[in-house]
Amino acid sequence: xxxQFAPKTFxxxxxxxxxxxxxxxxEGDGIGPEIMQATLRVLRAAGAxxxxxxxQLGRAVYEAGTASGVSPEAWDILRExxxxxxxxxxxxxxxxxxxxxxxxxxxxxxFANIRPCTAFAPYVATKHPGMDVVIVRENEEDLYAGxxxxxxxxxxxxxxxxxxxxxxxxxxYAFEYxxxxxxxxxxxxxxxxxxxxxxxxxxxxxxxVAAEYPEIAHDHWxxxxxxxxxxxxxxxxxxxxTGNLYGDIISDIAAEVAGSVGLGASSNIGENGxxxxxxxxxxxxxxxxxxxxxxxxxxxxxQMLEHLGQxxxxxxxxxxxxxxxxxxxxxxxxxxxxxxxxxxxxQGFADAVIARLGREPYALTPARTGAPVTAPTIPQIVRRxxxxxxxxxxxxxxxxxDVDVDSLADKLLIASRCQPVAVTMxxxxxxxxxxxxxxxxxxxxxxxxxxxxxxKANNGLPWQLLHALTLGGVEVIKTEQLYRFDGERGYSLGQxx
Ligand code: NAD
Numbered sequence: 001x002x003x004q005f006a007p008k009t010f011x012x013x014x015x016x017x018x019x020x021x022x023x024x025x026x027e028g029d030g031i032g033p034e035i036m037q038a039t040l041r042v043l044r045a046a047g048a049x050x051x052x053x054x055x056q057l058g059r060a061v062y063e064a065g066t067a068s069g070v071s072p073e074a075w076d077i078l079r080e081x082x083x084x085x086x087x088x089x090x091x092x093x094x095x096x097x098x099x100x101x102x103x104x105x106x107x108x109x110x111f112a113n114i115r116p117c118t119a120f121a122p123y124v125a126t127k128h129p130g131m132d133v134v135i136v137r138e139n140e141e142d143l144y145a146g147x148x149x150x151x152x153x154x155x156x157x158x159x160x161x162x163x164x165x166x167x168x169x170x171x172x173y174a175f176e177y178x179x180x181x182x183x184x185x186x187x188x189x190x191x192x193x194x195x196x197x198x199x200x201x202x203x204x205x206x207x208x209v210a211a212e213y214p215e216i217a218h219d220h221w222x223x224x225x226x227x228x229x230x231x232x233x234x235x236x237x238x239x240x241x242t243g244n245l246y247g248d249i250i251s252d253i254a255a256e257v258a259g260s261v262g263l264g265a266s267s268n269i270g271e272n273g274x275x276x277x278x279x280x281x282x283x284x285x286x287x288x289x290x291x292x293x294x295x296x297x298x299x300x301x302x303q304m305l306e307h308l309g310q311x312x313x314x315x316x317x318x319x320x321x322x323x324x325x326x327x328x329x330x331x332x333x334x335x336x337x338x339x340x341x342x343x344x345x346x347q348g349f350a351d352a353v354i355a356r357l358g359r360e361p362y363a364l365t366p367a368r369t370g371a372p373v374t375a376p377t378i379p380q381i382v383r384r385x386x387x388x389x390x391x392x393x394x395x396x397x398x399x400x401x402d403v404d405v406d407s408l409a410d411k412l413l414i415a416s417r418c419q420p421v422a423v424t425m426x427x428x429x430x431x432x433x434x435x436x437x438x439x440x441x442x443x444x445x446x447x448x449x450x451x452x453x454x455x456k457a458n459n460g461l462p463w464q465l466l467h468a469l470t471l472g473g474v475e476v477i478k479t480e481q482l483y484r485f486d487g488e489r490g491y492s493l494g495q496x497x
Contacts, residue, residue, distance in 0.1 A: 021308050024077050025052040028087025029059045030282025031292035031346075036087045038294035038350035039301050045354040046317045048301075049310055053077055057100050058089035069100035070107075078108065082273040085304055087297065088282040101277075102146065105139045110268035110275055111166065112173045113137040113247060114303075117234075117254035117264065120364060123325045124259040124334050131234040131258045134183070136174040137247025139268060141166050142198075144244045151477045152399040155429075155446035162198040162243070165381045167205045172379035173269075174241035175213045180376040185217040186210065189226040189242040189250065197492055202243060223250075231257055255279055262292075262333040265299035267307065271378055274307050276300040290345040293331040295321065298353070307375055315367035317353070322361035324352045393421070393452035393482035394462045395491070399475045401445040405434045412449055415472020419465050421451040427494040450494070452482070 027036040040052065055074040062069050069089065070078075078084055089100045104110065114136055121129030147159040174186050188206040192199035203220055210218040221229070223246045230237055231253055242250065255264035264279035278296025286292055298321060305314035328341030329352040335343045344352060360366040400408055405426060412423055426434035427448045431441045453461060462481060469476055483490040 020049045020051045021083070022053050022081045023050045023304070023308075024055045024074075024081045024084040026055050026057040026074070026084065026086045026089075028057070028282060029090040030088060030284045030287040032058075032087025032089070032282055034288070034290065034346045035278070035292050035294035035297045036085075038346050039085075039297045041347075041350050042298055042317060042320075042353050042357075043301055043305075043313075046313050046320070046357050048305055048313050048317075050305075050308070052085070053081060055084070057086065057104075059092075062092050068098050068103050070103060075107075078104075078273070083304065083308065084273070084275040085297075085301055086275055086277040088278060088280060090282045090284065098146075102144060104275055105268055108273040108275065109140070109270040110273060111139050111271075112170055112269045113139045113251075113266055114177065114269065115247075115251040115255065115264060115266045115279060117251065117258040119258045120263070120322070120325050121259075122339060123328065123364070124263070124330075125336050125339065126257070126259045128234050128257060131254075133230070133234050133237045133254055133258075134177065134181075134239045135247055135251040135254060136170065136177060136239060136241045137251060138166060138170040138242070138244050140244070142244035149478075151397065152445045153401065154444045160195070160198050162201055164201060164205065165383065167202050168209065169379050169381050171202075171206050171209045171241055172381075173376060174239055175209060175216060176376035176379060178216050178239045179213065183216070183238045185219070185238040186213075187218070187226070187237055187240045188220045189223045189240055189246055190220065191223045191246075193222055197490075199243070206241070226250075227253065230254060234258075251279065260293070260334050261296070262331070263295045263299070265296050265303055267300065267303045269307075269378070274304070276304040276307075290347065291332045292346050293333050294346050294349060295325075295331075298350075309375075316357055318367040319360045320353045320356040320358070322364045322366065323356040323359045324349065326361045326364055327352070327356075387485035388487075389490075390484045390487075391453070391457040391459065391461075391481060392484055393424075393450065393457075394465065395480040395482060396449045396451060396466070396469065396474075396476055397478040397480075398447045398449055399445055399477045400447055405437075405443070408447060409434050411472065412469070412474060415469045415474055416451065416465060419451075419468055420453055420455040420461070421465060422454055423449060424452050425450040425494050425497050427497075430495055432494040432497045446477075448494070450482075450497075 027033045055077045056071060057074055058069050061071050091099045116134045119126040119129050119131040141161045141163060143158050143160045145159055145161045150156050178186050188203060190199040190202045192203040206220060227250050230250060252261060255261045261280045266277055266279050268275040277300050280296055283292060302314045302318050329344055330340040331344060331349050409426060425432050428443050451465060466476055
């Protein structure tokens with residue numbers, strides 16, 4: 001094994017024996033080692049039936065030259081254990097390094113990100129004492145597909161990909177989660193009034209799937225007003241299912257509104273693996289000072305124990321944690337003179353939780369002990385039959401600087417004059433600017449030209465057209481084929497088209 005990547009040895013493995021489960025443990029960067037130490041101490045004291053297998057992810061691996069932040073040895077351990085408890089990782093800025101989190105979620109197929117956001121009033125200050133919302137976020141696609149290009153001097157592009165199978169799987173998972181946890185309503189957040197195809201698919205599939213769960217109420221919110229209502233009146237929400245970017249943003253807001261991001265835990269669930277982590281980052285500003293709140297990671301470990309079928313230990317730890325919070329024993333991030341009794345360090349907080357193992361909270365709702373927690377079923381998706389697909393045209397994206405739209409149109413018409421196409425539209429940043437447009441928008445050097453075929457198309461026609469455009473001096477930077485699927489238009493119209 002490459003010694004550089006040799007994982008550090010933690011204290012003796014927890015209850016290493018035939019009836020423990022091996023769990024990969026990455027302590028992470030910044031405050032990661034402190035909060036992981038505190039978490040593992042509580043797990044050990046509570047009798048968690050796990051054997052931690054240390055893996056190294058993040059800074060040291062980046063610095064050793066692996067851009068993914070995950071060493072080959074770590075991949076082997078992750079594939080073998082299938083479960084990872086992960087401390088926060090510092091993502092290096094501007095070095096070409098990829099986020100470990102995004103890499104792990106995608107490579108291990110961890111399609112669902114579950115973030116419960118619960119208030120612990122009056123023991124943790126919050127504007128919404130009754131808040132109890134779970135956010136189910138799609139974890140693999142959307143703008144996080146990581147497909148970005150600079151196309152011209154002035155324009156950069158990030159592709160938003162939304163697929164029917166992934167959408168159906170996350171939405172079914174949200175309903176299965178609601179069913180398994182006795183929750184009553186699932187709300188969908190999307191922006192389908194603007195992104196009619198991608199977010200439109202998300203909303204449509206939500207309505208289809210919701211019809212199969214008549215015992216669970218459902219509603220849909222446009223993300224902007226939904227997010228505003230979530231911040232102002234979270235009591236109207238129960239489970240929220242949404243896309244990757246929206247989910248990322250609203251879950252941090254929801255955790256903060258509930259009390260503190262320092263308390264937020266999340267699980268990342270897939271068919272062949274699961275990863276559990278706090279929602280906060282590596283907090284370099286307080287690293288090494290013993291100030292960090294280990295609760296986010298500890299509560300993530302509680303979710304991990306439930307996932308592993310150790311609901312008994314999970315409930316014991318959660319109840320001890322609730323009793324500690326209720327006793328006013330708080331780390332600096334949630335300490336308030338009016339409501340807290342004792343300001344403790346990271347390890348001091350872990351000691352207080354350990355001292356309360358076996359106790360239940362007096363006022364906060366205790367976790368159920370004894371009753372097994374049923375993990376939501378991972379939905380199996382039945383692929384649909386492929387639609388009849390007909391090629392009807394092509395959008396050609398063109399780089400042209402310092403040009404007026406009529407001269408550009410003339411150039412395109414001349415270059416394509418012998419091709420079986422009609423130029424139906426030129427748009428700039430999505431707004432139709434030719435023909436007959438009131439051009440008051442800012443024009444950039446990035447144009448989209450819509451060609452519709454005037455004959456029944458074959459797959460060779462687009463290439464023939466592109467060849468003709470290139471010979472005519474047009475700088476093509478990208479194309480998108482235009483299809484009809486079972487007769488339905490598979491592309492959006494330009495604004496004003
Ligand atoms: P951050 O969450 O690390 O810190 C934001 C603020 O919250 C800071 O003031 C910090 O002191 C405080 N804070 C965070 N966790 C706390 C805790 N447990 N106890 C007390 N206070 C806490 O966010 P950031 O500063 O934007 O990011 C720092 C680094 O973490 C970046 O490199 C970022 O990429 C990375 N990050 C990693 C993850 C992850 O690994 N899952 C998530 C988010 C950010």
